[in-house]
Amino acid sequence: MKPILRQGWERLSLYLPILLMGLLALGTWWLVRNAPAPVAPAAAPGNAHEPDYFMKTFSVKSFDATGRMQSEVKGDMARHFADNDTLEIDQARMRSVTPQGVLTLATADRALSNADGSEVQLFGNAIVTREAAPGAAGKAQPRMEFRSEFLHAFTQTERVRSDQPVVLTRGNDRFTADAMEYDHLDQVLQLRGRVRGVLMPGAAR
Template identity: 60%
Template sequence: MKSRLRRLMDLSSIYLPVILMGLLTLGTWWLVRNAPKPQIAREAVVPGHEVDYYMKDFSVRSFDGTGVLTSEILGSKMRHYMDTDTLEIDTATMRSMRLDGSTTVATADRALSNADGSEVQLFGNAKVVRNSNKPDVPQMEFRGEFLHAFVNEERVSSNKPVEIIRGKDRFTADSMVFNNITQVAELKGRVKGVLQPAR
């Protein structure tokens, strides 16, 4: 009886590691088979050029710290694009009032502005009119199918034909850059001008 038991113990000590290894292999196979599948890494979704909000028949006014009106934007419809942080305005009218009393009014069939309004592109029947509060400074007017206004730099440019009216003087050009600070207009292409004599 003891010899049988001893023999059984010897056999079990020989085969026990093999049996345990087999059980561990089966357990590992079962765990791998029943484990949750790894999630497929999703590509980062880049927002498309889509409208995230809009307004109809709107008017937006900005005031300085003392409550004085500094600018106003009106339009029939405004769309904001999240990917570029730009505003697109239909039937746009923009007014800007400066501390020196001068005013600038820009109108167009469509306007495209950056987030802070420092850069505005005007498309279709574009017009920018600047009035000074000084009686000896004539009104300046820019007309064309496209005008690009840099508000903070007080600069207007266009790569398309434009008409400039300063008081009674009138100029046309294929393209132009006007700097209001230096009072210099650079006209390019076919340039024509009519200067009225001072009285």
């Protein structure tokens, strides 16, 4: 019996490494099959609202075909967002000049402008001033100033509006309202909410 047992053990010892490797492979396959699936990383949004470039202490000017300056934008810091092609400006200072030479100034703690500057939102200590200019039939247009915590200016259509309390100064006259919309081309001013006004005698109308 001893020789037979010895031969059996020898044969088993020959196949033992193969059996162990097979068991190891089988165990590895079972673990992989039954292990929980890894959590897939969240896909990054394709158009994240993140700035793609910055400007610090900058000044940007635009000119027409004749070389006349149309507008200038200054600020302490600007951030451009590629997803909606907007420019956010800290401590914004803007000026634009019409072909007739009428000057409009705007300042605010923060401004948000679209790509061509035709639409500008002003936040915090917002002021838009249109300097006095000659009007139709030689009648002078008095200086106008808008003050609010928020002003929405449309430079090409010469409109200014706000859904927050606003102070309007026209020449020597002064008005306050809860909201306002002004269209310079149509010479229409709409004041809404609690409206108050002070008209000075002899002020230009």
